[in-house]
Amino acid sequence: MRFLILLLASAAMFSIAGCESTYYNAMEKVGVHKRDILVDRVSEAKDAQEDAQEQFKDALTEFRSVVSFNGGNLESHYNRLNSEFEDSEAAAKEVTDRINKVESVAEALFDEWQDELKLYSNDRLRADSANKLQATKRQYTTLIKSMRRAEKSIDPVLNALRDNVLYLKHNLNASAISALKGELAGIDRDVQQLIGAMEKAINESDAFIKQLK
Incomplete structure (x- = not known):
């Protein structure tokens, strides 16, 4: 099996x-060409990260609203928080999918570039192209590491949101709100770290696109 x-x-x-x-x-x-596709996909990954930043900010805002609950329909607060959590999961998946697509075309581009170095008859041009390939690879490595770090920073936020949404689902009462208040500082910290990591990856994306263009 x-x-x-x-x-x-x-x-x-x-x-x-x-x-x-x-x-x-x-x-x-x-x-x-693959270079054009890579530029497009890096741009799309950047857009996905920008969207994710806004989504997690919205989720944090809704969580703050829940822990400041002071009467009314608690279930409606739960429903809104759960909706924000589900949207956050979708945003996280989109970020991962876009980064995977960047990796796919980058690997294909670099393999093709390396193979085509053998086709040169002019040593000077071959050497110049090889140097450009290595420089592009170095900047790409910086970019993809930054993207993956930003992606990894999503997990603590999603896990915390999931835990709190589940807890609230089964404890729709005032004592549950008290329990969630103790979670706010940690979630706030993790969201800020996520936003910072994504901002760095977004800036790396801009620099990489500028180099390729």
Whole structure:
């Protein structure tokens, strides 16, 4: 059974890789090269991170509203907080998906670039292209590490929100609010760290796009 699962997983990975390769080839035929696709995908990842920043700010605002509850319909507060949590999960998934797409095309671009160095007959041009490849790789490495750090900073916030949403779901009373108040400082800190990490990744994205263009 384990062998079958591994076989199916490998087949799925090859299928995805094959689809990506077909896509790149088709785009190249209409004049859109991997470098262009990489620029677009970095920009899309940047947009996803900006959207996630705003979403987690909204979730934090709603959590503050819950812990300052002072009468009224507590269930409606729970419903709004749960909605913000679900939107935050969706935003986190979008960030991960966009970063994965950046990695996919970057790897394809760098492999192609490296292979094509062998086609040069002019040593000077080959050396210059090789230097540019290494410089681009270095800046890309800085970018993707920054993106992954920002992505990783999402987990503590999502986990804390999930815990508090679940707790509130099963304890819709004033004592639950008291318990949640003790969580606010930690969630606030984690959201601020997330926003800072994403801001750094966004700035790295701008610098990388500027270099490629």
